[in-house]
Amino acid sequence: MQNRLPTTYRIASVKKETADVQTFTFEVSLGARPGQFGMIWLPGVDEVPMSIAYDDGKQLKITFFAVGDMTKELAKKKEGDLVGLRGPFGTNYEWKKGQKLALLAGGYGAAPMYFTAHEAIKDNCDVHVFVGARSKDHLLYIDELGSLKGVTLHVATDDGSEGYKGYNVNQLSEMIEGGESFDEFLACGPEMMLKAVSGISSDKKIPSQLSLERYMKCGYGLCGNCVVDPLGIRLCIDGPVINNDICVQITDFGKYHRDDVGRKHEF
């Protein structure tokens, strides 16, 4: 059951992932599936949508990058402090039993992709995860992903400080050119990375599911802030995870997003 009223819970533990990224664990479940998001409320500050990094029915994790006003404040919170949660909202990644999946994770997209890999291997999927980051110091969830049986990990950094030098999408692309095949791509990361995945997906006729991020207020389809042109679909309901065949019809995709007053901003 989706919870639409924020309730505060105490942070059970804090893990520092990189210089700017942390993971908070809570002893509560929203019943989230991989790819779904929650609205994370910091009382007195703001509430923002975040991908759920993990939810096993008992524990819930969020992994966030201290980049905006809210997340910078959130990053100061310690074990025992209160954070409000509601959700889960939106669509989740889907797969069929035994599929060969390529998971593409850019930046903090590695968190929901870890959750996805964790669940997909339970369905005997052959999971390849392509984690990309600017450099070695920004890589996330590498140890966790590496420890999952049935997951093949591919690491790419822009500067070559770890693994493949370049974008993870290029690494995937080269593997496909080399004869590797996949049933489906699942991707979470910066919109330009998603745009590249969408391109390969269309070219190679391999279906893909992409997680699109837009400004959100209510999280469940009322406020209209996350509507994309020209389809008029709400990304909190029909997204954030959407199929590439829908994605390519969205004129906003890879071009612009709307702010809190609905004005367009180019990427």
Added chain:
Amino acid sequence: MNLSQKILNVEFSNPTVLASGIWGITASSWKRVVENGAGGITTKSLWIREHKGHPNPTVIANEHWTLNAVGLPDAGPQKAREEIGEYLKDKPAPLIANIVAGKVEDFVAIAEIICGLGPDFLEVNISCPNVEDECGKPFACSAPDAKKVTEEVKKVSGDVPIFIKLSPNVDDIGAIAVACAEAGADGFTAVNTFGPGMAIDLKSRQPILANKVGGLSGPGLKPIAVRCIHDVYKATGGKLPIIGTGGVHTGEDALEMMIAGASLVGIGTSIGERGQDVFKKVCDEMNEWCETEGVSEISELIGSMSE
């Protein structure tokens, strides 16, 4: 069974309209709502200049109610021109443009711009309960204030009919409606959200809405909305059309509002429970009821309550 009707010379294919404040930011979302069965759409409130809404949390709900303090965010007239222009290119259903301001002169300024774009109706929001910090007590809470706004907007609205959006949070909504009617209102939207209300998180002991208070909506408030519609209809002698809003969830709710005096019925909060096709569902339910009851024209129902 005919759900269509002509209201002030505007043809509506059915009585359901998207209420202001829900979706409503872009032309593509208005079109989507019409594809889902709405007979008309209302824009989010338009301001004379960019207006920031409130910080999140802005919309919260449980099984009994929805509380919102979105705070009427809008990018200003340039965006309104683009989006309304885009929608009117092939206008799949009538467009009701909703305007808001904190001062009478700003109402006049935005009314003039928006009426120039050619909406079917202008809805004048003088009743939002969650911008009191910056705008003061809503104009809809005082008959002289409501009358003044109506009079001034009417001077610049040309041939666009103006609907005054009323507040349920008053002692005598009928008296406010009469004051607006005397000033030239062509119709009413009854009603805006209730309250304001407040919700507190127990552990942090903080009000959940960043604005602390917000307008209350949802099916539990429908009986108050129905009474308000009845009061307005009766006070104005049933001469002016009313867009009934407040807690409409089902076809039966919509029919009840029409019997109380509404010509059109606004739907908002229930999109959250029944989905985007709530408009289609409500129309199907109205149709079914009318066929069973032998009602052939939906307009027969308006203000038909027996006393």
